[in-house]
Amino acid sequence: MKSTSQPIVKTFFDPVTWTFTHVVYEAINTPCIIIDSVLNYDPKSGRTSTHSADEVIQFVKESGLQCQWILETHAHADHVSAAPYLQTHLGGKIAIGNQITKIQTVFKDIFHLESSFPVDGSQFDELLVPDEIWSFGNLACKAIFVPGHTPACVAYQVGDAIFVGDTLFMPDVGTARCDFPGGNAEHLYQSIQKILSNPPETRLFMCHDYPPTNRPVAYLTTVREEQQSNIHVHEGVSGEAFVAMRTKRDQTLDMPVLILPSIQINIRAGHLPPPEENGVSYLKIPLNQL
Incomplete structure:
Protein backbone atom coordinates (compact mmCIF):
# COMPACT_ATOMS: atom_id res chain seq x y z
CA MET A 1 0.00 0.00 0.00
CA LYS A 2 1.63 3.24 -1.11
CA SER A 3 1.84 6.17 1.28
CA THR A 4 -0.21 8.57 -0.80
CA SER A 5 -2.27 10.38 1.82
CA GLN A 6 -1.82 11.97 5.21
CA PRO A 7 -4.56 11.03 7.68
CA ILE A 8 -5.17 13.25 10.68
CA VAL A 9 -4.11 11.64 13.94
CA LYS A 10 -5.30 12.77 17.36
CA THR A 11 -3.23 11.17 20.11
CA PHE A 12 -4.11 10.71 23.79
CA ALA A 27 -11.52 15.27 8.43
CA ILE A 28 -14.22 16.43 10.82
CA ASN A 29 -17.49 14.48 10.39
CA THR A 30 -15.84 11.45 8.73
CA PRO A 31 -15.31 7.81 9.75
CA CYS A 32 -12.44 7.03 12.13
CA ILE A 33 -10.52 4.18 13.71
CA ILE A 34 -9.18 3.99 17.27
CA ILE A 35 -5.92 2.17 18.01
CA ASP A 36 -4.79 0.82 21.43
CA SER A 37 -7.25 2.21 23.96
CA VAL A 38 -6.74 2.26 27.73
CA LEU A 39 -9.06 1.22 30.56
CA ASN A 40 -7.66 2.66 33.78
CA TYR A 41 -6.89 0.01 36.38
CA ASP A 42 -5.72 0.44 39.97
CA PRO A 43 -3.73 -2.67 40.98
CA LYS A 44 -3.93 -1.76 44.67
CA SER A 45 -7.74 -1.83 44.81
CA GLY A 46 -8.63 -3.85 41.71
CA ARG A 47 -10.90 -1.03 40.56
CA THR A 48 -11.31 0.08 36.95
CA SER A 49 -12.21 3.57 35.73
CA THR A 50 -12.71 5.16 32.34
CA HIS A 51 -11.26 8.68 32.40
CA SER A 52 -8.72 7.92 29.63
CA ALA A 53 -11.37 6.35 27.38
CA ASP A 54 -13.82 9.15 28.17
CA GLU A 55 -11.38 11.69 26.72
CA VAL A 56 -11.35 9.73 23.49
CA ILE A 57 -15.14 9.44 23.43
CA GLN A 58 -15.56 13.16 23.99
CA PHE A 59 -13.21 14.02 21.15
CA VAL A 60 -14.83 11.59 18.71
CA LYS A 61 -18.32 12.89 19.46
CA GLU A 62 -17.37 16.57 19.43
CA SER A 63 -15.57 16.10 16.10
CA GLY A 64 -18.56 14.37 14.53
CA LEU A 65 -16.50 11.26 13.80
CA GLN A 66 -18.06 7.85 13.21
CA CYS A 67 -16.04 5.06 14.82
CA GLN A 68 -15.83 2.07 12.50
CA TRP A 69 -12.95 0.09 13.99
CA ILE A 70 -11.38 -0.31 17.43
CA LEU A 71 -8.01 -1.92 16.77
CA GLU A 72 -5.51 -3.66 19.02
CA THR A 73 -1.88 -4.01 17.96
CA HIS A 74 -1.56 -7.03 20.29
CA ALA A 75 -2.74 -8.40 23.65
CA HIS A 76 -0.99 -5.81 25.80
CA ALA A 77 0.82 -6.80 28.98
CA ASP A 78 1.14 -3.28 30.37
CA HIS A 79 -2.36 -1.83 30.21
CA GLN A 87 -17.75 0.18 21.49
CA THR A 88 -20.70 0.69 23.82
CA HIS A 89 -20.47 4.47 23.40
CA LEU A 90 -19.17 4.81 19.83
CA GLY A 91 -19.90 1.58 17.94
CA GLY A 92 -17.32 0.01 15.66
CA LYS A 93 -15.81 -3.45 15.36
CA ILE A 94 -13.12 -4.69 17.76
CA ALA A 95 -10.30 -6.30 15.77
CA ILE A 96 -6.87 -7.87 16.27
CA GLY A 97 -4.52 -10.09 14.25
CA ASN A 98 -5.62 -13.70 13.80
CA GLN A 99 -2.53 -15.00 15.62
CA ILE A 100 -4.19 -13.95 18.89
CA THR A 101 -5.31 -17.58 19.12
CA LYS A 102 -1.70 -18.55 19.92
CA ILE A 103 -1.65 -16.09 22.83
CA GLN A 104 -5.01 -17.29 24.10
CA THR A 105 -3.85 -20.90 24.03
CA VAL A 106 -0.69 -20.17 26.03
CA PHE A 107 -2.32 -17.98 28.65
CA LYS A 108 -5.41 -20.13 29.08
CA ASP A 109 -3.02 -22.73 30.42
CA ILE A 110 -0.91 -20.30 32.47
CA PHE A 111 -3.97 -18.81 34.17
CA HIS A 112 -5.90 -22.10 34.22
CA LEU A 113 -8.93 -20.32 32.82
CA GLU A 114 -12.41 -21.78 32.75
CA SER A 115 -12.76 -24.75 30.41
CA SER A 116 -15.41 -22.87 28.45
CA PHE A 117 -12.93 -20.12 27.48
CA PRO A 118 -12.53 -20.42 23.68
CA VAL A 119 -9.10 -20.04 22.11
CA ASP A 120 -10.42 -19.27 18.64
CA GLY A 121 -10.42 -15.45 18.84
CA SER A 122 -14.21 -15.33 18.89
CA GLN A 123 -14.14 -12.71 21.66
CA PHE A 124 -13.18 -10.20 18.94
CA ASP A 125 -15.50 -9.02 16.18
CA GLU A 126 -12.86 -9.47 13.48
CA LEU A 127 -9.58 -11.38 13.20
CA LEU A 128 -7.30 -9.77 10.64
CA VAL A 129 -5.06 -11.70 8.24
CA PRO A 130 -1.61 -10.53 7.07
CA ASP A 131 -1.72 -7.58 4.65
CA GLU A 132 -5.50 -7.32 4.88
CA ILE A 133 -6.71 -3.91 3.65
CA TRP A 134 -10.05 -2.31 4.40
CA SER A 135 -11.54 1.14 3.97
CA PHE A 136 -13.05 3.61 6.41
CA GLY A 137 -14.46 6.54 4.48
CA ASN A 138 -11.88 7.63 1.90
CA LEU A 139 -8.99 6.17 3.88
CA ALA A 140 -7.64 2.62 3.82
CA CYS A 141 -5.96 0.66 6.61
CA LYS A 142 -3.52 -2.22 6.12
CA ALA A 143 -2.71 -4.83 8.77
CA ILE A 144 1.05 -5.49 8.77
CA PHE A 145 2.01 -8.55 10.78
CA VAL A 146 5.10 -7.80 12.89
CA PRO A 147 5.76 -10.77 15.20
CA GLY A 148 8.62 -10.72 17.69
CA HIS A 149 7.47 -8.90 20.82
CA THR A 150 4.64 -11.44 20.71
CA PRO A 151 3.74 -13.82 17.87
CA ALA A 152 0.49 -11.91 17.35
CA CYS A 153 1.69 -8.30 16.95
CA VAL A 154 0.21 -6.18 14.17
CA ALA A 155 1.12 -2.70 12.93
CA TYR A 156 -1.47 -0.62 11.09
CA GLN A 157 -0.71 1.52 8.06
CA VAL A 158 -3.00 4.36 6.99
CA GLY A 159 -1.58 6.46 4.17
CA ASP A 160 1.82 7.81 5.20
CA ALA A 161 1.37 6.74 8.85
CA ILE A 162 2.21 3.42 10.52
CA PHE A 163 1.08 2.64 14.06
CA VAL A 164 3.82 0.30 15.23
CA GLY A 165 2.47 -1.00 18.54
CA ASP A 166 5.31 -2.27 20.75
CA THR A 167 7.60 -3.22 17.86
CA LEU A 168 9.59 0.03 17.90
CA PHE A 169 10.02 2.89 20.35
CA MET A 170 11.42 6.37 19.90
CA PRO A 171 15.02 6.24 18.59
CA ASP A 172 16.57 7.00 21.99
CA VAL A 173 14.55 4.19 23.66
CA GLY A 174 15.03 1.38 21.13
CA THR A 175 12.90 -1.70 20.61
CA ALA A 176 10.45 -4.04 22.32
CA ARG A 177 11.36 -6.89 24.65
CA CYS A 178 11.00 -10.45 23.33
CA ASP A 179 10.96 -12.56 26.49
CA PHE A 180 7.20 -13.01 26.82
CA PRO A 181 5.78 -16.43 25.83
CA GLY A 182 6.18 -16.79 22.08
CA GLY A 183 8.46 -13.78 21.75
CA ASN A 184 11.38 -14.07 19.34
CA ALA A 185 14.19 -11.54 18.84
CA GLU A 186 15.04 -12.78 15.34
CA HIS A 187 11.42 -12.34 14.27
CA LEU A 188 11.37 -8.87 15.83
CA TYR A 189 14.43 -7.84 13.81
CA GLN A 190 12.74 -9.03 10.61
CA SER A 191 9.53 -7.20 11.52
CA ILE A 192 11.43 -3.97 12.17
CA GLN A 193 13.14 -4.24 8.80
CA LYS A 194 9.70 -4.63 7.22
CA ILE A 195 8.56 -1.37 8.81
CA LEU A 196 11.80 0.45 7.97
CA SER A 197 11.56 -0.60 4.30
CA ASN A 198 8.90 2.08 3.86
CA PRO A 199 9.79 5.52 2.44
CA PRO A 200 12.03 7.56 4.77
CA GLU A 201 9.38 10.20 5.40
CA THR A 202 6.80 7.65 6.59
CA ARG A 203 5.43 8.70 9.97
CA LEU A 204 5.74 6.16 12.78
CA PHE A 205 3.35 6.47 15.73
CA MET A 206 4.37 4.83 18.99
CA CYS A 207 2.18 2.88 21.40
CA HIS A 208 4.43 3.77 24.36
CA ASP A 209 7.27 6.06 25.31
CA TYR A 210 9.70 5.66 28.19
CA PRO A 211 11.77 8.82 27.72
CA PRO A 212 15.11 9.66 29.25
CA THR A 213 14.97 12.49 31.75
CA ASN A 214 16.25 15.08 29.28
CA ARG A 215 13.22 15.12 26.96
CA PRO A 216 9.41 15.18 27.21
CA VAL A 217 7.16 12.30 26.22
CA ALA A 218 6.98 11.81 22.44
CA TYR A 219 4.95 9.56 20.16
CA LEU A 220 5.93 10.47 16.60
CA THR A 221 9.08 9.75 14.58
CA THR A 222 9.89 8.70 11.01
CA VAL A 223 11.47 5.79 9.20
CA ARG A 224 14.49 7.97 8.45
CA GLU A 225 14.98 8.93 12.10
CA GLU A 226 14.75 5.30 13.22
CA GLN A 227 17.21 4.18 10.56
CA GLN A 228 19.69 6.85 11.54
CA SER A 229 19.35 6.95 15.32
CA ASN A 230 17.57 3.98 16.91
CA ILE A 231 19.92 2.86 19.66
CA HIS A 232 19.15 -0.83 19.09
CA VAL A 233 18.55 -1.22 15.38
CA HIS A 234 19.98 1.70 13.37
CA GLU A 235 21.46 1.10 9.93
CA GLY A 236 24.46 -1.22 10.13
CA VAL A 237 23.18 -3.34 13.03
CA SER A 238 23.07 -6.95 11.86
CA GLY A 239 20.39 -9.44 12.79
CA GLU A 240 22.90 -11.46 14.80
CA ALA A 241 24.05 -8.42 16.76
CA PHE A 242 20.48 -7.37 17.44
CA VAL A 243 19.45 -10.80 18.71
CA ALA A 244 22.46 -10.95 21.02
CA MET A 245 21.75 -7.46 22.40
CA ARG A 246 18.02 -8.06 22.80
CA THR A 247 18.47 -11.42 24.51
CA LYS A 248 21.02 -10.07 26.99
CA ARG A 249 18.93 -6.98 27.74
CA ASP A 250 15.69 -8.90 28.23
CA GLN A 251 17.32 -10.99 30.96
CA THR A 252 17.63 -7.81 33.07
CA LEU A 253 14.02 -6.59 32.75
CA ASP A 254 11.30 -6.91 35.37
CA MET A 255 7.82 -8.05 34.42
CA PRO A 256 5.39 -5.19 33.66
CA VAL A 257 3.42 -4.08 36.72
CA LEU A 258 0.06 -4.85 35.09
CA ILE A 259 0.91 -8.03 33.18
CA LEU A 260 -1.29 -10.34 35.29
CA PRO A 261 -4.54 -8.36 35.06
CA SER A 262 -3.87 -7.03 31.55
CA ILE A 263 -3.30 -10.31 29.78
CA GLN A 264 -6.30 -12.01 31.38
CA ILE A 265 -8.58 -9.20 30.22
CA ASN A 266 -7.00 -8.38 26.87
CA ILE A 267 -7.16 -11.94 25.51
CA ARG A 268 -10.92 -11.54 26.08
CA ALA A 269 -10.97 -8.44 23.79
CA GLY A 270 -11.10 -6.21 26.86
CA HIS A 271 -14.05 -7.95 28.50
CA LEU A 272 -13.79 -8.80 32.19
CA PRO A 273 -13.93 -12.48 33.20
CA PRO A 274 -17.46 -13.83 33.66
CA PRO A 275 -18.97 -12.84 37.04
CA GLU A 276 -19.22 -15.57 39.63
CA GLU A 277 -22.33 -16.42 41.65
CA ASN A 278 -22.00 -13.24 43.72
CA GLY A 279 -21.93 -11.04 40.61
CA VAL A 280 -18.24 -10.15 40.95
CA SER A 281 -15.54 -10.79 38.32
CA TYR A 282 -12.23 -12.17 39.56
CA LEU A 283 -8.70 -12.28 38.18
CA LYS A 284 -6.14 -14.97 38.98
CA ILE A 285 -2.56 -14.64 40.20
CA PRO A 286 -0.54 -17.74 39.26
CA LEU A 287 2.08 -18.17 41.97
CA ASN A 288 5.62 -19.14 40.91
CA GLN A 289 4.45 -19.60 37.32
CA LEU A 290 5.89 -16.70 35.31
Whole structure:
Protein backbone atom coordinates (compact mmCIF):
# COMPACT_ATOMS: atom_id res chain seq x y z
CA MET A 1 0.00 0.00 0.00
CA LYS A 2 1.63 3.24 -1.11
CA SER A 3 1.84 6.17 1.28
CA THR A 4 -0.21 8.57 -0.80
CA SER A 5 -2.27 10.38 1.82
CA GLN A 6 -1.82 11.97 5.21
CA PRO A 7 -4.56 11.03 7.68
CA ILE A 8 -5.17 13.25 10.68
CA VAL A 9 -4.11 11.64 13.94
CA LYS A 10 -5.30 12.77 17.36
CA THR A 11 -3.23 11.17 20.11
CA PHE A 12 -4.11 10.71 23.79
CA PHE A 13 -1.56 9.86 26.48
CA ASP A 14 -2.15 7.82 29.62
CA PRO A 15 0.68 8.81 31.99
CA VAL A 16 0.19 5.87 34.37
CA THR A 17 0.94 3.23 31.73
CA TRP A 18 2.89 5.47 29.31
CA THR A 19 0.43 4.46 26.59
CA PHE A 20 -0.73 6.37 23.51
CA THR A 21 -4.19 5.93 22.02
CA HIS A 22 -4.58 7.16 18.45
CA VAL A 23 -7.74 8.33 16.68
CA VAL A 24 -7.19 8.29 12.91
CA TYR A 25 -9.48 10.10 10.47
CA GLU A 26 -9.65 12.15 7.28
CA ALA A 27 -11.52 15.27 8.43
CA ILE A 28 -14.22 16.43 10.82
CA ASN A 29 -17.49 14.48 10.39
CA THR A 30 -15.84 11.45 8.73
CA PRO A 31 -15.31 7.81 9.75
CA CYS A 32 -12.44 7.03 12.13
CA ILE A 33 -10.52 4.18 13.71
CA ILE A 34 -9.18 3.99 17.27
CA ILE A 35 -5.92 2.17 18.01
CA ASP A 36 -4.79 0.82 21.43
CA SER A 37 -7.25 2.21 23.96
CA VAL A 38 -6.74 2.26 27.73
CA LEU A 39 -9.06 1.22 30.56
CA ASN A 40 -7.66 2.66 33.78
CA TYR A 41 -6.89 0.01 36.38
CA ASP A 42 -5.72 0.44 39.97
CA PRO A 43 -3.73 -2.67 40.98
CA LYS A 44 -3.93 -1.76 44.67
CA SER A 45 -7.74 -1.83 44.81
CA GLY A 46 -8.63 -3.85 41.71
CA ARG A 47 -10.90 -1.03 40.56
CA THR A 48 -11.31 0.08 36.95
CA SER A 49 -12.21 3.57 35.73
CA THR A 50 -12.71 5.16 32.34
CA HIS A 51 -11.26 8.68 32.40
CA SER A 52 -8.72 7.92 29.63
CA ALA A 53 -11.37 6.35 27.38
CA ASP A 54 -13.82 9.15 28.17
CA GLU A 55 -11.38 11.69 26.72
CA VAL A 56 -11.35 9.73 23.49
CA ILE A 57 -15.14 9.44 23.43
CA GLN A 58 -15.56 13.16 23.99
CA PHE A 59 -13.21 14.02 21.15
CA VAL A 60 -14.83 11.59 18.71
CA LYS A 61 -18.32 12.89 19.46
CA GLU A 62 -17.37 16.57 19.43
CA SER A 63 -15.57 16.10 16.10
CA GLY A 64 -18.56 14.37 14.53
CA LEU A 65 -16.50 11.26 13.80
CA GLN A 66 -18.06 7.85 13.21
CA CYS A 67 -16.04 5.06 14.82
CA GLN A 68 -15.83 2.07 12.50
CA TRP A 69 -12.95 0.09 13.99
CA ILE A 70 -11.38 -0.31 17.43
CA LEU A 71 -8.01 -1.92 16.77
CA GLU A 72 -5.51 -3.66 19.02
CA THR A 73 -1.88 -4.01 17.96
CA HIS A 74 -1.56 -7.03 20.29
CA ALA A 75 -2.74 -8.40 23.65
CA HIS A 76 -0.99 -5.81 25.80
CA ALA A 77 0.82 -6.80 28.98
CA ASP A 78 1.14 -3.28 30.37
CA HIS A 79 -2.36 -1.83 30.21
CA VAL A 80 -5.96 -2.97 30.00
CA SER A 81 -7.95 -2.37 26.82
CA ALA A 82 -11.05 -0.17 26.90
CA ALA A 83 -12.34 -1.56 23.59
CA PRO A 84 -15.73 -2.84 24.87
CA TYR A 85 -16.39 0.43 26.70
CA LEU A 86 -15.58 2.46 23.58
CA GLN A 87 -17.75 0.18 21.49
CA THR A 88 -20.70 0.69 23.82
CA HIS A 89 -20.47 4.47 23.40
CA LEU A 90 -19.17 4.81 19.83
CA GLY A 91 -19.90 1.58 17.94
CA GLY A 92 -17.32 0.01 15.66
CA LYS A 93 -15.81 -3.45 15.36
CA ILE A 94 -13.12 -4.69 17.76
CA ALA A 95 -10.30 -6.30 15.77
CA ILE A 96 -6.87 -7.87 16.27
CA GLY A 97 -4.52 -10.09 14.25
CA ASN A 98 -5.62 -13.70 13.80
CA GLN A 99 -2.53 -15.00 15.62
CA ILE A 100 -4.19 -13.95 18.89
CA THR A 101 -5.31 -17.58 19.12
CA LYS A 102 -1.70 -18.55 19.92
CA ILE A 103 -1.65 -16.09 22.83
CA GLN A 104 -5.01 -17.29 24.10
CA THR A 105 -3.85 -20.90 24.03
CA VAL A 106 -0.69 -20.17 26.03
CA PHE A 107 -2.32 -17.98 28.65
CA LYS A 108 -5.41 -20.13 29.08
CA ASP A 109 -3.02 -22.73 30.42
CA ILE A 110 -0.91 -20.30 32.47
CA PHE A 111 -3.97 -18.81 34.17
CA HIS A 112 -5.90 -22.10 34.22
CA LEU A 113 -8.93 -20.32 32.82
CA GLU A 114 -12.41 -21.78 32.75
CA SER A 115 -12.76 -24.75 30.41
CA SER A 116 -15.41 -22.87 28.45
CA PHE A 117 -12.93 -20.12 27.48
CA PRO A 118 -12.53 -20.42 23.68
CA VAL A 119 -9.10 -20.04 22.11
CA ASP A 120 -10.42 -19.27 18.64
CA GLY A 121 -10.42 -15.45 18.84
CA SER A 122 -14.21 -15.33 18.89
CA GLN A 123 -14.14 -12.71 21.66
CA PHE A 124 -13.18 -10.20 18.94
CA ASP A 125 -15.50 -9.02 16.18
CA GLU A 126 -12.86 -9.47 13.48
CA LEU A 127 -9.58 -11.38 13.20
CA LEU A 128 -7.30 -9.77 10.64
CA VAL A 129 -5.06 -11.70 8.24
CA PRO A 130 -1.61 -10.53 7.07
CA ASP A 131 -1.72 -7.58 4.65
CA GLU A 132 -5.50 -7.32 4.88
CA ILE A 133 -6.71 -3.91 3.65
CA TRP A 134 -10.05 -2.31 4.40
CA SER A 135 -11.54 1.14 3.97
CA PHE A 136 -13.05 3.61 6.41
CA GLY A 137 -14.46 6.54 4.48
CA ASN A 138 -11.88 7.63 1.90
CA LEU A 139 -8.99 6.17 3.88
CA ALA A 140 -7.64 2.62 3.82
CA CYS A 141 -5.96 0.66 6.61
CA LYS A 142 -3.52 -2.22 6.12
CA ALA A 143 -2.71 -4.83 8.77
CA ILE A 144 1.05 -5.49 8.77
CA PHE A 145 2.01 -8.55 10.78
CA VAL A 146 5.10 -7.80 12.89
CA PRO A 147 5.76 -10.77 15.20
CA GLY A 148 8.62 -10.72 17.69
CA HIS A 149 7.47 -8.90 20.82
CA THR A 150 4.64 -11.44 20.71
CA PRO A 151 3.74 -13.82 17.87
CA ALA A 152 0.49 -11.91 17.35
CA CYS A 153 1.69 -8.30 16.95
CA VAL A 154 0.21 -6.18 14.17
CA ALA A 155 1.12 -2.70 12.93
CA TYR A 156 -1.47 -0.62 11.09
CA GLN A 157 -0.71 1.52 8.06
CA VAL A 158 -3.00 4.36 6.99
CA GLY A 159 -1.58 6.46 4.17
CA ASP A 160 1.82 7.81 5.20
CA ALA A 161 1.37 6.74 8.85
CA ILE A 162 2.21 3.42 10.52
CA PHE A 163 1.08 2.64 14.06
CA VAL A 164 3.82 0.30 15.23
CA GLY A 165 2.47 -1.00 18.54
CA ASP A 166 5.31 -2.27 20.75
CA THR A 167 7.60 -3.22 17.86
CA LEU A 168 9.59 0.03 17.90
CA PHE A 169 10.02 2.89 20.35
CA MET A 170 11.42 6.37 19.90
CA PRO A 171 15.02 6.24 18.59
CA ASP A 172 16.57 7.00 21.99
CA VAL A 173 14.55 4.19 23.66
CA GLY A 174 15.03 1.38 21.13
CA THR A 175 12.90 -1.70 20.61
CA ALA A 176 10.45 -4.04 22.32
CA ARG A 177 11.36 -6.89 24.65
CA CYS A 178 11.00 -10.45 23.33
CA ASP A 179 10.96 -12.56 26.49
CA PHE A 180 7.20 -13.01 26.82
CA PRO A 181 5.78 -16.43 25.83
CA GLY A 182 6.18 -16.79 22.08
CA GLY A 183 8.46 -13.78 21.75
CA ASN A 184 11.38 -14.07 19.34
CA ALA A 185 14.19 -11.54 18.84
CA GLU A 186 15.04 -12.78 15.34
CA HIS A 187 11.42 -12.34 14.27
CA LEU A 188 11.37 -8.87 15.83
CA TYR A 189 14.43 -7.84 13.81
CA GLN A 190 12.74 -9.03 10.61
CA SER A 191 9.53 -7.20 11.52
CA ILE A 192 11.43 -3.97 12.17
CA GLN A 193 13.14 -4.24 8.80
CA LYS A 194 9.70 -4.63 7.22
CA ILE A 195 8.56 -1.37 8.81
CA LEU A 196 11.80 0.45 7.97
CA SER A 197 11.56 -0.60 4.30
CA ASN A 198 8.90 2.08 3.86
CA PRO A 199 9.79 5.52 2.44
CA PRO A 200 12.03 7.56 4.77
CA GLU A 201 9.38 10.20 5.40
CA THR A 202 6.80 7.65 6.59
CA ARG A 203 5.43 8.70 9.97
CA LEU A 204 5.74 6.16 12.78
CA PHE A 205 3.35 6.47 15.73
CA MET A 206 4.37 4.83 18.99
CA CYS A 207 2.18 2.88 21.40
CA HIS A 208 4.43 3.77 24.36
CA ASP A 209 7.27 6.06 25.31
CA TYR A 210 9.70 5.66 28.19
CA PRO A 211 11.77 8.82 27.72
CA PRO A 212 15.11 9.66 29.25
CA THR A 213 14.97 12.49 31.75
CA ASN A 214 16.25 15.08 29.28
CA ARG A 215 13.22 15.12 26.96
CA PRO A 216 9.41 15.18 27.21
CA VAL A 217 7.16 12.30 26.22
CA ALA A 218 6.98 11.81 22.44
CA TYR A 219 4.95 9.56 20.16
CA LEU A 220 5.93 10.47 16.60
CA THR A 221 9.08 9.75 14.58
CA THR A 222 9.89 8.70 11.01
CA VAL A 223 11.47 5.79 9.20
CA ARG A 224 14.49 7.97 8.45
CA GLU A 225 14.98 8.93 12.10
CA GLU A 226 14.75 5.30 13.22
CA GLN A 227 17.21 4.18 10.56
CA GLN A 228 19.69 6.85 11.54
CA SER A 229 19.35 6.95 15.32
CA ASN A 230 17.57 3.98 16.91
CA ILE A 231 19.92 2.86 19.66
CA HIS A 232 19.15 -0.83 19.09
CA VAL A 233 18.55 -1.22 15.38
CA HIS A 234 19.98 1.70 13.37
CA GLU A 235 21.46 1.10 9.93
CA GLY A 236 24.46 -1.22 10.13
CA VAL A 237 23.18 -3.34 13.03
CA SER A 238 23.07 -6.95 11.86
CA GLY A 239 20.39 -9.44 12.79
CA GLU A 240 22.90 -11.46 14.80
CA ALA A 241 24.05 -8.42 16.76
CA PHE A 242 20.48 -7.37 17.44
CA VAL A 243 19.45 -10.80 18.71
CA ALA A 244 22.46 -10.95 21.02
CA MET A 245 21.75 -7.46 22.40
CA ARG A 246 18.02 -8.06 22.80
CA THR A 247 18.47 -11.42 24.51
CA LYS A 248 21.02 -10.07 26.99
CA ARG A 249 18.93 -6.98 27.74
CA ASP A 250 15.69 -8.90 28.23
CA GLN A 251 17.32 -10.99 30.96
CA THR A 252 17.63 -7.81 33.07
CA LEU A 253 14.02 -6.59 32.75
CA ASP A 254 11.30 -6.91 35.37
CA MET A 255 7.82 -8.05 34.42
CA PRO A 256 5.39 -5.19 33.66
CA VAL A 257 3.42 -4.08 36.72
CA LEU A 258 0.06 -4.85 35.09
CA ILE A 259 0.91 -8.03 33.18
CA LEU A 260 -1.29 -10.34 35.29
CA PRO A 261 -4.54 -8.36 35.06
CA SER A 262 -3.87 -7.03 31.55
CA ILE A 263 -3.30 -10.31 29.78
CA GLN A 264 -6.30 -12.01 31.38
CA ILE A 265 -8.58 -9.20 30.22
CA ASN A 266 -7.00 -8.38 26.87
CA ILE A 267 -7.16 -11.94 25.51
CA ARG A 268 -10.92 -11.54 26.08
CA ALA A 269 -10.97 -8.44 23.79
CA GLY A 270 -11.10 -6.21 26.86
CA HIS A 271 -14.05 -7.95 28.50
CA LEU A 272 -13.79 -8.80 32.19
CA PRO A 273 -13.93 -12.48 33.20
CA PRO A 274 -17.46 -13.83 33.66
CA PRO A 275 -18.97 -12.84 37.04
CA GLU A 276 -19.22 -15.57 39.63
CA GLU A 277 -22.33 -16.42 41.65
CA ASN A 278 -22.00 -13.24 43.72
CA GLY A 279 -21.93 -11.04 40.61
CA VAL A 280 -18.24 -10.15 40.95
CA SER A 281 -15.54 -10.79 38.32
CA TYR A 282 -12.23 -12.17 39.56
CA LEU A 283 -8.70 -12.28 38.18
CA LYS A 284 -6.14 -14.97 38.98
CA ILE A 285 -2.56 -14.64 40.20
CA PRO A 286 -0.54 -17.74 39.26
CA LEU A 287 2.08 -18.17 41.97
CA ASN A 288 5.62 -19.14 40.91
CA GLN A 289 4.45 -19.60 37.32
CA LEU A 290 5.89 -16.70 35.31
